[in-house]
Amino acid sequence: MNKIIATLLLIIFPLTLFADELPKISPLNEGDTAPFSGVLYNEVAVAEIIAQREFLLDQHKLNLSILEDRLNAECNLKIENLQADLDALNFKYDSMIVIKDQEIYKLQNIVIQQPNRNSHWWLTGGILSGVLFTVGIVYLLK
Numbered sequence: 303m304n305k306i307i308a309t310l311l312l313i314i315f316p317l318t319l320f321a322d323e324l325p326k327i328s329p330l331n332e333g334d335t336a337p338f339s340g341v342l343y344n345e346v347a348v349a350e351i352i353a354q355r356e357f358l359l360d361q362h363k364l365n366l367s368i369l370e371d372r373l374n375a376e377c378n379l380k381i382e383n384l385q386a387d388l389d390a391l392n393f394k395y396d397s398m399i400v401i402k403d404q405e406i407y408k409l410q411n412i413v414i415q416q417p418n419r420n421s422h423w424w425l426t427g428g429i430l431s432g433v434l435f436t437v438g439i440v441y442l443l444k
Contacts, residue, residue: 330336
């Protein structure tokens with residue numbers, strides 16, 4: 303509850319209302335008395351402060367630009383590396399498919415050229431093993 307009240311007070315009464323002093327600007331000529339105490343800058347000092355501020359802003363923009371270019375270069379390098387890996391894997395996959403297709407074609411040609419001439423032996427072996435298996439089970443169950 304206290305947090306809600308504090309949040310509402312901060313929204314209703316902004317902190318700037320409690321500031322002690324606001325910036326004061328008063329033009330002075332030589333020989334005039336200052337209307338308030340503070341620091342007096344001449345035009346050269348103000349120009350130097352403004353120039354330094356602009357220099358720092360430009361330097362910050364330049365640093366951001368350099369950082370952005372570096373990050374873009376790193377991202378582009380990673381993308382290009384991943385693309386190269388993908389291309390290599392696709393080439394490997396396609397090569398394997400071609401090799402497998404060639405092997406299947408060769409094996410099919412071998413089967414077509416040499417039909418199974420031993421089919422009668424397979425039939426005989428299957429019948430004999432079935433009979434022996436049946437006789438063995440009959441003797442075990444007696």
